Amino acid sequence: MTVSEKDNATPSLSQRRAVIEIDNVSKVFGDYVAVEHANFTIHEGEFFSMLGPSGCGKTTTLRMIAGFETPTTGAIRLEGSDVSRVPPHKRDVNTVFQQYALFPHMTVWDNIAYGPRAKKLDKAETARRVDEMLEVVRLGDFAKRKPTQLSGGQQQRVALARALVNYPKALLLDEPLGALDLKLRQGMQLELKRIQREVGITFIFVTHDQEEALTMSDRIAVMNAGRVEQIGTPREIYDRPSNVFVAGFIGQANLWPATVKGHKPNATTVEVAGRTLDVSQDDSALGVGDSGTFMVRPERMYVEQQLSDESRWTVVGTVAEMVFQGPVVRYELVLPDGAHAVAHVPARREGLPVPGDTVHASWADDAGVLLADPHNASPATSSNTSSNTSPTATEPEPKETEQ
Amino acid sequence: MAGESSLRKGRKAPYALIGPGMLWLILFFLVPMWTLLRIALSEKPNAFLPDYELTWRWANFSDAISRFQPELIRSFTYAGVATILCILIGYPLAYFVAFKAGRFRALLLGLIMVPFFTSFLIRTIAWQTILGQDGPALGVLKALSLVSVTDAIGLTSNGAFLNTPQAVIGGLTYNFVAFMILPIYVSLEKIDPRLMEAARDLYSTPAAAFRKVVLPLSLPGVFAGTLLTFIPAAGDYINAELLGNVKTGMIGSQISKLFLKESNYPEAAALSFIFMAIITVGVLVYAKILGTEELSA
Amino acid sequence: MTERIDPELAAAIEMARRLSRRRFLTRAGLGAGALAMAPGLLTACGSDDKQPSGSDSSGGKGDKKLSISNWTAYIDQDDNGNFNAAGTTIADFQEQTGIAVTYKEDFNDNDEYFNKTLSPILGKGKTLAADIFIPTYWMAARVVGLDWVEELLLDEIPNHKNLEDNYLDLAWNPGATKHMPWQGGATGIAWNPKKTGGDLKSINDLYDPKYKGQVTFLTELRDTVGLTMFGEGTDPSSANLDDINAAADKIEKATKDGQILKFTGNEYLRSLENGDIAACIAWSGDIAQLNPELGIKFAIPEEGGMQWFDTMLVPKGAANQVAAARWMNFVYDPENAARISEYVQFMSPVKGVKEALLAKGGDAAALAENPLIFPDEQTTARLKVFGELSQDDEIAVQSRFNDITG
Structure with a gap:
């Protein structure tokens, strides 16, 4: 099949x-x-x-x-x-x-x-x-x-x-x-x-x-x-988890606190990591001023020194760590507000940013998901790491640095 | 050379390891058995003196059988009935403790064991009081006017519990039931409860699940319990002496009397041998029927 | 002394028999299991009995040490079961003579002691560890007949004169030069008036069909056969084989008919107490110890009763024969004998014990009036000791009796 x-x-x-x-x-x-x-x-x-x-x-x-x-x-x-x-x-x-x-x-x-x-x-x-x-x-x-x-x-x-x-x-x-x-x-x-x-x-x-x-x-x-x-x-x-628990339990996710700033037709304006974004998602569960969680899967992120596509949503950060994992390179970034981000990018041979570089972390607008619950609402997100024995263990909190 | 000697050592190691066990068996099983057999084939020129002569007198065996046939039959009958009763009482009890008792399991096991911290003898003597003419057991029956009923169903004889074959079998059952419960409990306790769920899942009623899964898996425990119950019960005579009457004597007291009262060592030894032989054959047949792998393999 | 069915039963039953109920319960409570099993196990393992007595066995005239094997609870002791406590017979003896006494209650059963200890050791010409052991008279007769005992050193036993006269003319040892009786008793009949509805007089009352299945006899051949012989009008002291067999026939028939419920050792006491039987053959000492409220009665049958006694023997080659003689002399002093009687409450073979007890007054004096301990002359006249059997006869009779008793 x-x-x-x-x-x-x-x-x-x-x-x-x-x-x-x-x-x-x-x-x-x-x-x-x-x-x-x-x-x-x-x-x-x-x-x-x-x-x-x-x-x-x-x-x-x-x-x-x-x-x-x-x-x-x-x-x-x-x-x-x-x-x-x-x-x-x-x-x-x-x-x-x-x-x-x-x-x-x-x-x-x-x-x-x-x-x-x-x-x-x-x-x-x-x-x-x-x-x-x-x-x-x-x-x-x-x-x-x-x-x-x-x-x-x-x-x-x-x-x-x-x-x-x-x-x-x-x-x-x-x-x-x-x-x-x-x-x-x-x-x-x-x-x-x-x-x-x-x-x-x-x-x-x-x-x-x-x-x-x-x-x-x-x-x-x-x-x-x-x-x-x-x-x-x-x-x-995987793509549209309904809440923080599901997002964290299935696969890995960047989860950032988000505050709703307003609603547009077919979109919600939120403030994430100090930036204001329009999420192409009309989530009526959240009113203006409510706290939610913004999720982007690490493999949906691009990490570039020169932003190649202006249409993507982007944040600027500093490379804290870079780990070669075979098919992908795993980046750990520190964002201006102190939040962390994890990105998996294809392991190209050349032109990869190195720790200390200032980079643009970006994603296509359909890669961002607004979750209705605050990102620390589900205590299970931190415990499921230990209960999950899968080799590609989920990583719910981007803030947690890896050894 | 060194390699060769270490190789030889390696070959000898297994023998060295079974050495102590073999020595034990030879010293405490084979030698006594051989001695017993020699005595069984001997004659004692003077009953009061310790000496005996090996004369290959096989008649000791036939004499013993013809003289003590009733006691032999009685011993195995009583022990057999008591063993069946032990299974009927012990199995449900062990089952309950293993599967239904929950956190009371240790307590219940303890309660089953507690009476056995008291001497066998004292427990049996206690039954004399309980079962006696003026004892509580008969008292209840009399109060309920049930003595004629229990007489009719064979629980009592002529309105008495004590000094009847029933009392002897009851005493044997009581005294050995723990030896039935414990091995059955151990074998039941080892059964994964999911096996019962699996059987239920596969369209078996609870009764069928028990019959097809639990019972076969607990048979080694029943087998062990039967040996631990039947063999000592067949050899026991305390119960027969204390709870029975003149017509309930068992083989143990006959061997004892032959040895001690008549100083007839050869016939006592022959009778012991016959008794052991019957039990051994019985155990082998039983193992065959039950198909216990450990014994028949 | 009594016969028992097996060594394991021996200890527990002997305990029940010898101790008063109060003392039995106290001691049993301390560790009934161990108490009941230990002595049997010890003898079963053969412990010390089989070891030769050691270096000073050469002359056999030792007078510094003494080893005694006796039945359980057969000498005075304190409430903790200590034989050496101040004021006990053993303590006084040690004090007066300087002889160190090793006293063991390891004589559980005549046949057991004979087959496990006497026959394998004395029968092989080896020496027993004990300097004195105390079998029942018929076993003593057997051992004397086998020449496995020493002559007593009568010079050391001036109190030998205190031995009751009727012990002096026993066929197997006239003059009692090889044994000295320890305690005696009588075998008669006991009944529970609540079950019988009246008093029994004759041994033949036990054969009355109205008591069918409510009668027990003793596993002791000489008591059961002896009393039945009295009932048949024959003399048990004669040991006539035809008479014995006639009595055995009668017992066998009663057994087959269901008249006799069972043959017992001391367990008959519990059957009596529990109301399981109406009447039985019984030992006088036992009935004396029963609770009077039960109303159990004992009598020497009008035809006659059996007398028995346990007696001290010195085994062949014993190391400390002088010490043994001094011990015998000591316990044949009426005062010392009275102290033992007061405790064990059997019939004393020592002249002057009754007077000594009366002199003491109180409970001791009451004991002197007890007809089961000091029977009157008429009763004494009706008591007989079972006659001595030849070895072959003994085995034949015992074998027949064993078949009857099941």
């Missing part, structure tokens, strides 16, 4: 049949609110991810869909019928568990046959399906092995086959790649996508790894502290 195909598929998603509807669902454990008023719909054939730091409620939501937890309020509908109080064994969804939870006393074959046998499928059909699934996950030669005799990646695939063999209405995956090493994880990401294409089943994928979510998902629900912060395609979430 190419990128363009995927982009074409996106608009049609909303017309597809709804498989799972999360209708105003909350879950409270004692006095701890795990999930608060979650509302979203997952469509047939969709690869849907729930992304967020640990404790954000994504796993609880998944467990409610699976039937291991009951919503405190709200309803979960599976193909239109309310299953909120239906026990797990009567729900046509299956789960791939975090540590796979393979039955250690059964062979690979028996593990996969568990569901069909429990559903009392006849023997021939069970065997046909199990063998088919062994082929799908490419484990035909391992049918007689016990799970402990398999590698992590193989166990992962058995877990997948064991769930998919039931042809569920949705497959729930609870951080299924967390236990694998980086190389294997990247391989399995592609493998998962391939399998999903082959079987055409709705996948609901829980992860705390933003890169994984971006790579694999049709849509992502970013969750934080029990709330769904934003739902959208990877592109939407």
Whole structure:
């Protein structure tokens, strides 16, 4: 599947049949609110991810869909019928568990046959399906092995086959790649996508790894502290985060305090880093004088000694640090008001500014995003750095200098 | 040369490591067993003197079997029933402690163990008082006029708890149930709760999930518990002496009487050997049936 | 002394038997587990008994040290169980003679002591660590018969004259030159009037079908068979094998019929107290120690009762025979014997103890009036010691009896 195909598929998603509807669902454990008023719909054939730091409620939501937890309020509908109080064994969804939870006393074959046998499928059909699934996950030669005799990646695939063999209405995956090493994880990401294409089943994928979510998902629900912060395609979430948390959690971002100065048709005038800018975004959530946050992705920034394109928005700063990172050079700038900015520019061979240089940092006007909440409003922005184990860790605060 | 000698040392190292264990086995298992076997095949010219002569008298075995057949059968029957009761009582208890007790787990385990800090003997004697004619157990039954009912279902005999086979089996069950609970608990506690969720997720009812996943995974614990319960229960005779009657004697007291009262070492040794042989065969068959990998592999 | 079913039971039951209830509970509370198990374990491991007594064993005439193996709680001691406390018999003996006493309560069971200690050591011609051990009379007879004991040094025991006369004409040692009785007792019948509804007189009352399943007999062959022989009109002191077998037949039939609930050691006491049985064969000393409020009654059957006693022996080759003789002389002094009687409350074999107790007054004097400790002459006349059996007969009878008792 190419990128363009995927982009074409996106608009049609909303017309597809709804498989799972999360209708105003909350879950409270004692006095701890795990999930608060979650509302979203997952469509047939969709690869849907729930992304967020640990404790954000994504796993609880998944467990409610699976039937291991009951919503405190709200309803979960599976193909239109309310299953909120239906026990797990009567729900046509299956789960791939975090540590796979393979039955250690059964062979690979028996593990996969568990569901069909429990559903009392006849023997021939069970065997046909199990063998088919062994082929799908490419484990035909391992049918007689016990799970402990398999590698992590193989166990992962058995877990997948064991769930998919039931042809569920949705497959729930609870951080299924967390236990694998980086190389294997990247391989399995592609493998998962391939399998999903082959079987055409709705996948609901829980992860705390933003890169994984971006790579694999049709849509992502970013969750934080029990709330769904934003739902959208990877592109939407990356380019147009709805708030500071999402901006900081997905990728890296320059986040600067901004004050609204006025509204124009299709634009908002804000003051950022001592300059007044027009953001091509009519955000009525903010009135004149309100504080918001202005975001620019580091890779959307240009760093030049001579401004080459007058049409871009620009600030002037001093290069504090320059780090060669292979394909890009990472610049850390100090702006006149003391704020910091981070920029990733292509690693050209010549003409790159060096520390101490005064430079223009600029961006195309569609690269700037005005976020409605003040930039220090979300405490999670600083904590998600540690919870995010992705190799391209997010960097929410440009002020924080890197070693 | 140096390389060769270090190579040789390397080959010897494993033997050196199992040395102490082998020595232990030889000294405290093989030698006593050999001695016991020799005595079992001997004759004592004078019962009161310590000397015996190895005469390969195999009749010691047949004599012992024909004389003590009822006690042998009784020992294994009582121990078997007690072991089954231990499983029926111990398994649910262990299950509850392992999966449902939450933060009370340590407390409950402690409570299960506490009675066993008291001497085996004193606990059994306490049961005499509890089960006695004027004891609280029968008192409750009498107050509720249930004695005829318990007589009918075989819980009591002629209106008595004490000095009945039921009391002996009950005493064995009580005294050994902890040895059933603990291994089962350990094996249950090792089971990842997600396996049960996985089974539920794969269309199993709670009962089916238990049957197909939890039970098979806890069988090693049941196996260990059965050995720890059945073997000492079969050899026990304190319960039979204190809680039973003249018709409930078990094999342990017969061996003891042969040795101490009749000074008949050869027949006592033969009877011990028969008892051990039956248990060993029984354990092997049981291991085969249960398919415990550790033992059958 | 009593027979017990096994060494493990021995300690706990012996404790219950010998100590008054109050003392038993106090001591049991201090560490019931250890208390109950330890002595059995010690003998099971064979501890000191099997070691030869050491360098001064050559002459056997040692008079500086003395080692005694006795039953549990069979001598006066203070409330902490200390035998050496000031004012105790042992302390006084050490003070008067300068002999250092090692006193061990490691004699738990006649058969056990014989098979685990006497037979493997004395039977192999080796020497026992103890200078005195105190088996029951029939075991003493066996050991004397095997010639595993020393003649007593009677010159050192002028108080030998205080031995009650009836001990002097025992067939296995006329004149009591190789043993000196320690304490004695009688075996009779006990019953719980609340269960029987009346008093029992005869041993044959225990065979009355109206008490079916409510009667216990003793695992001690000589007591159970002996009393039954009295009921059959035969003489247990004769040790006639036909008479013994006839009695065994009667016991076997009663067992099969369910008349006899079980054969016990001291556990019958708890059965009596708990109301589980109506009547039983019982030891006099036990009943004397029961709470009177229970109303348990004891009697020597009209046909006759069994007499038993434990007696001091000096094993062959004992190191300290002089010291052993001096000890015997000391405890055969009526005053010293009275102090022991006051504590253990069995029948003393020492003449003049009753008078000594009366002279003391108070509780001690009350003890002197207790018919279970000082039976009247009519009762004494009805008591007999079981006759001596030959080795083969003993084993045959014991084997038969074991089959009956299950």
